[in-house]
Amino acid sequence: MDAVEKANAATQRKWAKDAKIGEGTYAVVYKGREVSTGRQVAIKKIKVGQFKDGLDMSAIREVKYLRELKHQNVIELLDVFSSKTNLNLVLEFLDTDLELVIKDRSLVFLPADIKAWIAMTFRGLEFCHRNWILHRDLKPNNLLISANGQLKLADFGLARDFADPGYKMTCQVITRWYRPPELLFGCRYYSTAVDIWSVGCIFAELMLRTPYLPGESDLDQLKTTFRALGTPTEEEWPGHSKLPDFISVGQFPRTPLRDLFTAATADCLNLLNKCLIYDPKKRISAKDALNHPYFFALPYPSHPSKLPKPAKKVSPLEEMDGNVDHSGPGPAVRANPPNKLKRKLSTAEGGADPRSIARKLDFTQQSPG
Amino acid sequence: MATASENPSTPSAKIPLYEGSTQFRHWRFSPEQLAETRSIMNANAVKAIRDAFEADSAGSSSEVLFLSADEENLLVKLYASKVSQLCGHFRFPEEVEATAVTYLKRFYLKNTVMDYHPKNVMLTALFIATKTTNHPISLEAYANHIPKTLPSDVLDLEFLVAQSLGFDFAIWHAHRALWGMWLDIQNLPDLRMDELRQAYEIALKHVRASRLTDAELIYTPSQIALACFSLASPSLASAWSRSQFSSAPPSPPSPAPSPESALLEILEPIKSMILNHGVLPDVEAVREVDRRLRLCKNPEKVVGSSAYKRKLDEKERKAAEKRTRKAERIRKAIEDGDPFGTALKEQELDDDDDDDEEE
Numbered sequence: 206m207d208a209v210e211k212a213n214a215a216t217q218r219k220w221a222k223d224a225k226i227g228e229g230t231y232a233v234v235y236k237g238r239e240v241s242t243g244r245q246v247a248i249k250k251i252k253v254g255q256f257k258d259g260l261d262m263s264a265i266r267e268v269k270y271l272r273e274l275k276h277q278n279v280i281e282l283l284d285v286f287s288s289k290t291n292l293n294l295v296l297e298f299l300d301t302d303l304e305l306v307i308k309d310r311s312l313v314f315l316p317a318d319i320k321a322w323i324a325m326t327f328r329g330l331e332f333c334h335r336n337w338i339l340h341r342d343l344k345p346n347n348l349l350i351s352a353n354g355q356l357k358l359a360d361f362g363l364a365r366d367f368a369d370p371g372y373k374m375t376c377q378v379i380t381r382w383y384r385p386p387e388l389l390f391g392c393r394y395y396s397t398a399v400d401i402w403s404v405g406c407i408f409a410e411l412m413l414r415t416p417y418l419p420g421e422s423d424l425d426q427l428k429t430t431f432r433a434l435g436t437p438t439e440e441e442w443p444g445h446s447k448l449p450d451f452i453s454v455g456q457f458p459r460t461p462l463r464d465l466f467t468a469a470t471a472d473c474l475n476l477l478n479k480c481l482i483y484d485p486k487k488r489i490s491a492k493d494a495l496n497h498p499y500f501f502a503l504p505y506p507s508h509p510s511k512l513p514k515p516a517k518k519v520s521p522l523e524e525m526d527g528n529v530d531h532s533g534p535g536p537a538v539r540a541n542p543p544n545k546l547k548r549k550l551s552t553a554e555g556g557a558d559p560r561s562i563a564r565k566l567d568f569t570q571q572s573p574g
Numbered sequence: 575m576a577t578a579s580e581n582p583s584t585p586s587a588k589i590p591l592y593e594g595s596t597q598f599r600h601w602r603f604s605p606e607q608l609a610e611t612r613s614i615m616n617a618n619a620v621k622a623i624r625d626a627f628e629a630d631s632a633g634s635s636s637e638v639l640f641l642s643a644d645e646e647n648l649l650v651k652l653y654a655s656k657v658s659q660l661c662g663h664f665r666f667p668e669e670v671e672a673t674a675v676t677y678l679k680r681f682y683l684k685n686t687v688m689d690y691h692p693k694n695v696m697l698t699a700l701f702i703a704t705k706t707t708n709h710p711i712s713l714e715a716y717a718n719h720i721p722k723t724l725p726s727d728v729l730d731l732e733f734l735v736a737q738s739l740g741f742d743f744a745i746w747h748a749h750r751a752l753w754g755m756w757l758d759i760q761n762l763p764d765l766r767m768d769e770l771r772q773a774y775e776i777a778l779k780h781v782r783a784s785r786l787t788d789a790e791l792i793y794t795p796s797q798i799a800l801a802c803f804s805l806a807s808p809s810l811a812s813a814w815s816r817s818q819f820s821s822a823p824p825s826p827p828s829p830a831p832s833p834e835s836a837l838l839e840i841l842e843p844i845k846s847m848i849l850n851h852g853v854l855p856d857v858e859a860v861r862e863v864d865r866r867l868r869l870c871k872n873p874e875k876v877v878g879s880s881a882y883k884r885k886l887d888e889k890e891r892k893a894a895e896k897r898t899r900k901a902e903r904i905r906k907a908i909e910d911g912d913p914f915g916t917a918l919k920e921q922e923l924d925d926d927d928d929d930d931e932e933e
Binding site: 207208209210212213253257258259260262265268269270272273275285286287292335336365366 | 713
């Protein structure tokens with residue numbers, strides 16, 4: 206056996222796979238552990254054999270970026286090894302995700318809790334942006350939460366380095382409800398502001414306990430956005446009507462955020478507002494957001510260990526498939542599966558997730574983004 | 575969480591970005607370490623291949639003249655230069671080319687050309703580089719444009735190359751650092767743009783030449799870029815260096831050399847490395863190495879040879895053993911009344927990776 210194969214086999218022996226906890230078209234996720242310590246991990250096995258072009262782009266992106274990023278608010282990639290025709294990513298094991306937390310109606314959020322989650326999101330994101338990486342798929346179910354309450358950015362399958370000015374990127378990224386209007390208008394030159402918009406939507410969702418801008422199609426997403434925040438004018442967002450896919454979807458007046466977010470403080474709404482500014486150039490950066498007065502005003506962010514978490518429920522695998530319905534806002538949300546990966550992968554499989562479309566386009570494009 | 579700003583206990587917050595990279599952490603050597611890494615790798619390879627020859631027929635290795643570490647490196651260098659031609663053909667951007675060359679060099683710090691010929695590895699390294707740099711092309715289109723190459727030739731080595739790279743796909747390049755300097759330097763006063771542009775063009779040629787050397791395995795991309803700028807125009811390079819240090823707070827006068835002159839001193843070995851080694855290897859010398867390679871390549875890697883068959887048989891025998899062990903475990907588990915075999919020992923669980931969950 207070659208030295209490299211031996212090293213790979215040695216890596217493989219360090220980790221043991223236990224129960225399967227999720228399965229999708231491209232990957233199977235196992236609960237696993239480090240043999241020497243018993244530490245819990247998640248092992249994501251990507252079936253490479255079925256890709257005619259070898260290692261697929263989302264696996265490559267995930268490995269490429271997570272190998273470089275070490276931060277307490279970014280999921281840690283502990284190891285990578287291959288087995289036969291599969292690629293295995295050993296990731297730190299995380300109990301739950303923000304979507305499950307939001308949907309668990311038995312949990313009550315304090316303003317300090319929301320502040321803590323958003324602070325951790327911005328810290329992880331600021332680290333990505335500082336490393337010249339765009340996440341391009343922020344949403345509550347990609348924000349995983351560890352046993353001690355730390356929030357971590359996960360799923361870097363759509364991430365990329367900043368492009369140079371003048372270099373086109375694809376606009377088919379970010380799950381629709383969290384996608385900024387510039388991408389919906391087909392903008393091919395963009396930057397960190399796209400992720401900030403997503404954080405704004407997540408911020409609002411934490412307060413509302415239901416998705417803030419749940420558009421039913423790309424066109425409806427624009428309408429939903431403008432209905433909530435007003436149709437942008439040429440003054441507030443110069444040049445937007447010249448974007449490739451610009452379309453007029455009607456004139457909606459701007460309603461003050463205060464009308465919807467009745468309990469929020471002025472600082473809170475000020476930051477939210479800055480995340481949801483139409484003109485990407487004026488939208489706040491992750492770094493500036495971290496220095497926003499909101500985070501320094503009372504109440505201070507909750508300590509991660511004090512944050513609300515869904516009660517652990519062990520449900521059989523079949524039941525997990527049921528929780529793909531994003532539309533039901535009411536208290537009728539089902540008992541949540543203990544792990545997000547299962548649910549997420551089965552969502553992608555169904556094709557209902559707009560993200561799966563993005564991945565397909567992204568992979569086959571000749572001059573991709 | 576008392577404040578929302580950086581937690582000082584986070585190590586990632588304090589170190590410079592580059593020092594957090596896998597390139598800095600895993601792929602940085604002193605010239606001595608690099609030579610040692612190669613010579614150990616070469617010695618182990620020669621021993622393994624000698625054993626393979628002997629297993630085939632005793633005494634057969636005594637006549638074989640194996641390649642030395644330097645000879646291996648010469649061959650790799652030739653194929654590093656071919657990456658450039660191939661990228662020109664496909665019109666891949668410079669980032670793809672530079673990344674593929676880095677992959678090729680890193681691969682041969684872990685593998686010997688006597689096992690895997692750089693001609694094949696180069697094709698796979700380039701294909702992976704198109705993906706990791708976000709310029710994917712379909713495998714079919716890729717293989718179709720390369721003579722005598724099947725898609726499977728490219729794909730067969732993909733895992734091996736990725737493993738050899740330790741899955742460290744992100745590369746920091748000297749040509750990017752040079753681009754940054756070129757943007758920076760335009761802010762300096764009293765510059766003649768045409769002179770500057772000419773210096774940049776020459777420096778870029780030196781950066782490209784540096785890809786044929788070990789520079790990137792020893793120095794940082796910005797050191798290489800500055801050395802290249804200095805080769806093109808020493809005065810512009812030191813003007814840029816001065817501007818970098820002048821923005822830092824002035825340090826008290828000390829007998830130690832200024833940081834700027836210390837920096838410019840580091841550049842000297844880089845410059846001579848680029849000038850002396852950043853040239854195509856002598857074709858005749860490489861041809862001779864390649865001729866000898868045909869006689870000393872690992873028989874276990876030559877499809878159809880008896881050593882190859884023996885290795886394959888051995889693999890199959892081990893796999894069969896594993897299947898038997900596993901069937902035995904399942905049978906035992908079922909007998910114990912628990913089809914999931916809860917009492918499995920760790921060692922046994924580890925080695926079965928896929929066969930227990932066939933789709």
